[in-house]
Amino acid sequence: MAKIIDFSAKVLPDSHIWDTVEDGHRHDPVIEESIPTINLSNNPDDYTMILNQIKDACNTRGFFIVTNHGVSMDVIHRCEKECKRLFDLEPCEKMSVARKPTYEISSGYGSFLLSDCFSKSFWSESFYVVGSPLEHAKQLWPDDYQSFCDAIEEFQVEMKYLATRLTNLILATLGCSIEDEDFPKFENPTPFTSLNSYPVCPEPEKAIGLAPHKDFSMITILRQTTDGGLQFYRGKNDTEGQITDHWVPVPKIGDALIVVLGNVSQIYSNGRYRSVLHRVVANQTIHRHVMTYFHTPLANAKVGPLKKAMNEGDSSHYKGLECGEYRRFGS
Ligand SMILES: O=C(O)CCC(=O)C(=O)O
Numbered sequence: 075m076a077k078i079i080d081f082s083a084k085v086l087p088d089s090h091i092w093d094t095v096e097d098g099h100r101h102d103p104v105i106e107e108s109i110p111t112i113n114l115s116n117n118p119d120d121y122t123m124i125l126n127q128i129k130d131a132c133n134t135r136g137f138f139i140v141t142n143h144g145v146s147m148d149v150i151h152r153c154e155k156e157c158k159r160l161f162d163l164e165p166c167e168k169m170s171v172a173r174k175p176t177y178e179i180s181s182g183y184g185s186f187l188l189s190d191c192f193s194k195s196f197w198s199e200s201f202y203v204v205g206s207p208l209e210h211a212k213q214l215w216p217d218d219y220q221s222f223c224d225a226i227e228e229f230q231v232e233m234k235y236l237a238t239r240l241t242n243l244i245l246a247t248l249g250c251s252i253e254d255e256d257f258p259k260f261e262n263p264t265p266f267t268s269l270n271s272y273p274v275c276p277e278p279e280k281a282i283g284l285a286p287h288k289d290f291s292m293i294t295i296l297r298q299t300t301d302g303g304l305q306f307y308r309g310k311n312d313t314e315g316q317i318t319d320h321w322v323p324v325p326k327i328g329d330a331l332i333v334v335l336g337n338v339s340q341i342y343s344n345g346r347y348r349s350v351l352h353r354v355v356a357n358q359t360i361h362r363h364v365m366t367y368f369h370t371p372l373a374n375a376k377v378g379p380l381k382k383a384m385n386e387g388d389s390s391h392y393k394g395l396e397c398g399e400y401r402r403f404g405s
């Protein structure tokens with residue numbers, strides 16, 4: 075349920091103090107390291123190289139950065155502008171389009187759905203767009219809603235195109251092909267976009283922007299306006315063997331986008347690829363905005379390990395369930 079939060083407070087309210095709450099790996103060190111960066115050129119000669127780079131990133135990290143991704147930077151910049159316009163509104167205006175308190179994802183303003191799992195609140199706000207933003211945009215800006223709708227809708231179209239391309243590449247790295255009868259169909263899934271805002275925090279070391287979690291999607295694609303927040307987890311259980319448990323901060327790299335493997339990738343690959351734990355830390359100097367696109371099969375699509383992704387003799391680690399059922403069981 076959305077509550078009004080005073081993000082201009084000089085002292086962190088008790089409702090947002092996390093330093094005594096176990097949020098999982100809170101105190102593991104943050105270590106800067108290079109993040110796999112893949113140039114998605116359209117040159118057919120680069121296809122095998124791109125496939126190998128994606129395979130390596132999926133095997134070892136569960137996240138990577140893409141450049142030359144084909145998403146229009148004009149659309150991205152317009153979306154960033156509209157995202158700031160939205161979060162700059164007065165709290166009561168934003169509350170007028172608050173998300174309904176349901177477990178199902180629905181459009182509107184509020185805290186992240188994940189926040190319902192914790193007793194403390196996140197130092198952040200989000201605006202979910204499931205399908206079209208028209209109704210809420212008209213309510214917020216009766217005479218000036220078109221630029222918001224256009225930017226978000228164009229963003230969703232471009233992101234869906236990129237997400238489909240990346241999904242097909244990821245499945246190809248598992249030996250699956252579009253001709254397979256169980257090759258997942260992502261036709262007409264309702265686009266789900268989240269605009270996120272992480273205001274400057276008076277006491278960032280005691281707060282959290284977004285608690286550690288894994289995404290439910292096949293992949294999530296993110297665009298951040300600045301760095302200073304998102305971190306991915308790498309730990310002993312990762313495939314590279316003996317590495318120290320740590321968090322890897324994600325810098326903002328020019329026009330690049332960030333790709334995150336979600337639980338559906340883990341299920342399709344029968345656990346060969348792992349969805350990656352990630353979090354957002356609060357910071358004291360920059361107001362960070364993020365646009366996120368979640369690429370997920372339809373709720374009634376069957377999701378289970380793909381035949382060709384399994385090696386001879388492998389047993390299935392996941393039951394074949396409908397996508398919506400997996401969501402209800404949580405992650
Ligand atoms: O805002 C971010 O940087 C991350 C958002 C995220 O992980 C999510 O919405 O699932």
Ligand SMILES: [Fe+2]
Pocket residue numbers: 287288289294352
């Ligand atoms: Fe996430």
